[in-house]
């Protein structure tokens with residue numbers, strides 16, 4: 248039984264109107280939210296009047312489950328809801344269909360959204376400079392503008408020209424010209440959504456936030472439903488989410504917890520500075536801090552504190568460990584990624600065999616799913632049980648989307664994108680025939696008419712299979728779990744032919760899908776919910792495996808809020824922390840990367856192990872400590888004074904990043920010496936662990952009798968990924 252400290256208690260029992268708890272990692276923010284909810288329920292607030300909002304469904308549900316299990320007796324916490332912002336808006340729209348007619352529309356997921364924008368963009372869409380613009384780029388610009396409430400021109404500037412060398416006036420003209428081209432395309436996409444009755448992921452929030460702000464009747468009706476709104480991870484709210492919350496300020500009470508040093512979603516438009524202005528912007532609000540960390544030992548916090556102190560930003564945080572001293576974090580030097588994977592997995596096995604740990608005491612974190620792939624391979628080889636968070640998502644997998652397309656057309660008979668996928672599953676039907684069939688379907692006025700039309704189709708496969716399957720799904724329109732089971736049963740032959748030997752394991756995913764579908768009351772709600780939160784699949788897998796003893800492999804983004812006795816962080820190399828791409832994007836991006844590493848480090852309770860590849864492309868080939876530095880900036884002696892950043896230096900050649908054309912080049916050593924002159928070493932500090940005081944960590948160089956160093960492979964280094972086109 249945990250006893251709250253005085254500060255946590257004061258926050259949980261706050262009597263004023265709105266409160267922001269701004270506190271560091273492991274200080275019990277989530278715990279405080281849980282106790283706050285318990286306190287409110289025990290004080291007589293009806294649980295259904297409390298909304299818990301978090302950034303993943305998993306964490307929102309975990310909070311709610313913990314509240315439910317700790318509140319008993321006369322209090323029934325069953326009706327308290329835990330939601331993401333998007334699923335909350337989905338719920339609001341479905342609860343008030345008269346105010347939100349869009350609740351009957353179909354949600355476009357990420358792929359569909361890009362396909363739909365592709366229709367608006369066409370094949371040869373170019374910007375004002377003649378550069379081809381992809382549908383995904385236009386989607387990103389549109390999404391950024393919606394989420395940050397900024398003008399289209401600002402979104403274009405942010406996403407396309409933030410590192411431009413061009414002068415202000417020239418840039419203004421380019422952006423204006425781009426805006427004139429992109430604006431009509433976005434308009435076309437919006438019109439398409441309206442006529443086809445689609446909403447996209449961002450629309451959910453936008454529609455609700457806008458209606459609440461503009462229409463007092465709707466605002467009153469909706470906001471009076473919730474007396475208390477508890478928001479976790481407040482630092483990750485974007486301006487649109489913040490706008491939504493603002494409508495609740497009058498009638499509800501906000502209780503927000505957050506940590507500016509853990510803000511890692513700026514790329515999605517999150518703006519952690521909103522929490523700095525919380526008390527100024529929210530009337531009747533107060534802010535409170537928590538300092539004592541309950542998770543980690545002091546040595547782990549010392550390293551984490553040091554990392555933040557190196558930042559030019561001020562976080563005003565120095566975490567103190569309530570648990571006292573422990574072991575120093577280790578930096579383990581490795582020769583290649585497989586060696587790293589083997590050291591990590593051997594360590595996990597040793598911890599289980601010799602140190603009385605369970606598998607679930609270990610967590611392996613990577614900057615991307617890619618950075619974990621070798622560890623995953625080693626786990627498979629060594630039969631270490633694991634779950635992977637943040638990797639390929641169940642909901643995005645082809646077989647799930649095939650079955651879902653059948654459910655989608657039942658939910659919205661005019662869902663063109665779903666029809667395209669569903670019809671093309673059948674022999675003899677390609678894109679052209681599917682398009683023709685769909686144009687006929689769009690003229691029909693009911694589901695019954697559509698079935699009749701299909702039964703009289705000239706395509707034999709349609710006559711015999713499709714109407715029957717759709718009819719079966721339709722029978723379970725208010726029982727999505729049954730609908731999935733029936734759909735999979737009736738599509739079994741088709742899918743097993745399509746996926747061949749893979750089908751035997753692919754089919755097991757549908758058990759998980761059925762589980763989650765049980766929490767929704769209709770196919771339409773299920774579709775909206777699962778498309779709505781693409782991370783749901785990972786949640787499901789955890790849900791299934793939570794009782795099992797497994798190692799967690801996770802991207803840092805998916806590990807937010809988690810903790811583990813032993814944490815291994817892979818690939819903490821120069822040009823990974825921060826990455827080459829981040830460096831190109833500028834200081835804000837670099838600082839976000841620092842916060843990523845901070846989030847990763849602060850997940851550890853007892854042991855923190857960082858792995859550094861000393862043979863990385865961007866470090867020298869000899870293994871001494873000083874070699875792990877970036878090399879500094881050089882200028883060409885030619886009149887154009889091109890500035891380059893040296894990222895690797897060998898006897899025969901020098902690899903540079905050209906700051907002007909933003910490309911990496913390998914220049915013969917003799918040419919380089921002749922052409923360039925050094926202008927500074929300010930880039931040295933870009934690798935976060937440069938200048939690390941040696942007393943904060945223990946450096947481990949493993950013995951390597953049997954390890955055959957892999958040749959440096961261009962393919963395996965993140966910096967060798969194809970250059971992003973910044974032109």
Ligand SMILES: Nc1ncnc2c1ncn2[C@@H]1O[C@H](COP(=O)(O)OP(=O)(O)OP(=O)(O)O)[C@@H](O)[C@H]1O
Pocket residue numbers: 249250251252255270271272273274275276277278279506509540541542807808809810849
């Ligand atoms: N008063 C307390 N006494 C003992 N343990 C506590 C106390 N408060 C929190 N803890 C424990 O500290 C750990 C961290 O708590 P919690 O996850 O709530 O922190 P957090 O601030 O949300 O962390 P982060 O932001 O880093 O995810 C948990 O294991 C929690 O049970």
